[in-house]
Structure formats: structure tokens, C-alpha cells
Amino acid sequence: MTNVLNFRAPPLPFYILGGLSDFAPGDRHLSRQGIGVFDLLIVRKGCLFVGEDERRFALTPGSALLLRPDAYHYGYEDCRERTEHYWIHFQTSGEWSAEDGAGTDAPVASPEEGAPRMLHAFDPMPYRLQLPQFATLPQASHMYELLDRLIALNETSYLGITRWQIDAMFQQVLQQLAATIRKQASSPRAACAQQAAMYLRRHYKEDVKAEQLGEQLRFHPIYIARCMQAEFGCSPIEYLLRYRIEQAKLLLLRTDFTIARIAEEVGFHQAAYFTSRFTKYEGLSPRQYRQRFLKE
DNA sequence: CACCGTTTCAGGACTGGCTG
DNA sequence: CAGCCAGTCCTGAAACGGTG
Numbered sequence: 325m326t327n328v329l330n331f332r333a334p335p336l337p338f339y340i341l342g343g344l345s346d347f348a349p350g351d352r353h354l355s356r357q358g359i360g361v362f363d364l365l366i367v368r369k370g371c372l373f374v375g376e377d378e379r380r381f382a383l384t385p386g387s388a389l390l391l392r393p394d395a396y397h398y399g400y401e402d403c404r405e406r407t408e409h410y411w412i413h414f415q416t417s418g419e420w421s422a423e424d425g426a427g428t429d430a431p432v433a434s435p436e437e438g439a440p441r442m443l444h445a446f447d448p449m450p451y452r453l454q455l456p457q458f459a460t461l462p463q464a465s466h467m468y469e470l471l472d473r474l475i476a477l478n479e480t481s482y483l484g485i486t487r488w489q490i491d492a493m494f495q496q497v498l499q500q501l502a503a504t505i506r507k508q509a510s511s512p513r514a515a516c517a518q519q520a521a522m523y524l525r526r527h528y529k530e531d532v533k534a535e536q537l538g539e540q541l542r543f544h545p546i547y548i549a550r551c552m553q554a555e556f557g558c559s560p561i562e563y564l565l566r567y568r569i570e571q572a573k574l575l576l577l578r579t580d581f582t583i584a585r586i587a588e589e590v591g592f593h594q595a596a597y598f599t600s601r602f603t604k605y606e607g608l609s610p611r612q613y614r615q616r617f618l619k620e
Numbered sequence: 621c622a623c624c625g626t627t628t629c630a631g632g633a634c635t636g637g638c639t640g
Numbered sequence: 641c642a643g644c645c646a647g648t649c650c651t652g653a654a655a656c657g658g659t660g
Binding site: 535550 | 622623624625626632633634635
């Protein structure tokens with residue numbers, strides 16, 4: 325059973341459309357199969373009865389339900405009283421997965437295998453955005469206020485400057501939703517992963533071995549690898565590699581150092597190996613990268 | 621000739637299953 | 641939660657070929 329939806333960021337999920345629905349007694353939520361977008365429902369008044377596949381939720385004021393784009397949704401019971409609820413449709417162009425009650429992280433969607441990745445001069449370090457599938461909002465009135473403003477903006481205009489205001493506001497909605505499971509982020513596992521990441525960023529120019537990392541953090545290297553996998557979706561070595569490549573990109577654009585010099589500066593012993601890793605992650609060689617982005 | 625890309629393979633890192 | 645073991649996978653070094 326799904327409890328948490330994990331979004332690998334960047335890119336962050338983006339807003340599509342939202343509104344406030346007012347149901348009279350006897351109305352019920354629509355039945356839809358695989359609508360292709362995430363649907364966030366937040367009840368302001370009354371009680372909404374919604375099912376997703378085999379699970380059923382009775383949403384009372386202040387509760388939020390995040391419906392998956394690939395599941396079957398339905399109203400399983402009529403509203404007994406006047407029921408107001410916000411609905412927000414959003415989507416992501418990145419990877420996302422559903423985590424079940426047992427803690428397994430089953431991948432659900434990801435960019436097409438082998439598809440050419442979008443090329444940027446710089447990519448920030450990846451992180452994971454966790455959203456609960458069902459939550460009771462601690463500051464529901466604040467959320468209602470935010471959603472009212474979001475919907476009002478949405479209705480006035482959807483172009484130009486308003487578009488990024490909508491996106492910024494939508495990120496605040498996600499932030500409030502994510503905050504309901506923030507307790508988990510301060511777990512020993514998350515702390516271990518954060519410490520490891522900090523150590524790797526500080527020592528990326530040096531030879532960092534898993535064993536050495538374990539000694540520094542006073543944890544078993546295998547345990548650290550698991551913590552980082554859970555927190556960042558990658559192993560310590562992959563995290564280090566990505567960080568080194570980001571630093572190398574800076575040097576490629578800011579200096580006229582040779583590829584071999586840059587490889588050495590960011591912790592690679594062999595320029596050939598640096599080139600192969602860089603090409604794998606960026607889709608073009610260091611030299612091509614420099615030529616391409618210095619021209620722009 | 622300097623620099624970059626490809627191939628190969630030993631050893632280190634990671635994963636899954638399990639234990640305390 | 642934290643660590644161990646066995647099997648598998650991947651990294652990184654080295655050698656060599658290609659290119660401008």
C-alpha cells in the first residue's frame with residue numbers, strides 16, 4: 325500500500341490547473357481511470373468519500389489526499405452535507421516512485437530509457453521530494469489561504485509574469501504538504517546521509533574510499549551507502565562523481581585548463597576516465613561541452 | 621604531437637538476504 | 641537500527657588507436 329510518493333528533483337513537479345469544487349448533499353467524486361496527472365484534493369468543508377484502487381478515504385476538513393496519475397479513482401459514497409474541496413492537478417517531467425507501507429521504493433515512472441537527456445550548462449545536485457499520499461494539515465487555514473490565492477491568479481491570467489508567481493505559490497503548497505512528513509527527514513538515516521554528502525563535498529578533490537568515509541562517520545560503509553540511496557537515490561560514489569562533474573563544468577567554462585588538468589583538479593586520476601564519465605553523464609565530451617557553452 | 625575516445629580487466633563497491 | 645556475508649556489478653587504471 326502506498327504511503328509516500330517520492331519525486332526525484334530537479335525538475336520539481338509543475339502546476340497544471342486547480343479549482344475549488346462545491347458539492348451538494350448527494351454529489352460524489354468522479355470516477356476516472358489513469359487521468360495522467362497527479363490530483364491533490366484538500367477538503368475545506370464537509371466530508372468527501374474518495375477511493376483509489378482498493379483503498380478508501382473519508383476526507384474531512386484539513387485533510388489532503390494525493391491521487392496518482394496511473395490509478396483508478398472514484399467516489400465511493402455520496403456527500404452527506406455540503407462539501408467544499410480544492411483540487412490541484414500537477415505533473416512532473418522527472419522520475420517519481422511510490423513507497424509502500426513496508427518501506428520499499430518501487431519505481432513507477434521515469435524518462436524513457438535511452439532517451440537523450442535535456443542538456444544544461446549546470447545541473448544542481450539531485451534530491452528527493454517526498455509527499456504523503458494522505459495527510460492531515462497542521463495549518464489548514466494557511467493552506468486554504470494559499471490555495472485561494474493560487475486559484476485566483478490562475479483565473480486572472482496564465483501568461484507571462486503570473487505564470488511564475490503561480491509556480492512559486494504551487495511550490496509553497498508542496499512545501500506545506502511535505503512538511504507533514506518532515507519528521508522522517510530528521511531520522512538517523514537521513515542524518516547519516518547528510519553527513520556523508522557533506523564529507524564528500526568537502527573532500528571531492530581527494531581519494532575518497534568507502535572505508536574511509538565509514539571511519540569518518542563512524543558507520544559501516546554499507547550502512548552509509550543504504551542511507552544515501554534512500555535519501556538521495558544514489559550511492560556515495562555516484563554522488564561524489566556527480567559533484568566532481570559539476571565542479572569540472574565550472575572549470576571548463578571559467579578557465580582554459582586542459583581536460584587533463586581539470587580532471588586532476590576535481591579528483592580524477594586519469595583524464596581518460598574523467599572523459600568517459602563526463603560523456604556518460606552529460607551526453608557530450610568535456611571538449612564538446614566547452615565548445616558548445618562558450619559559444620552561447 | 622598533443623589530446624581525446626575506446627577497450628579491457630582486477631579489485632573495490634553495492635545489493636539482497638539475513639541476524640542480533 | 642546497524643552490521644555481516646556472498647554474489648554481482650561497476651569503477652578506475654592502463655594500453656592503444658583515432659583525430660585535428
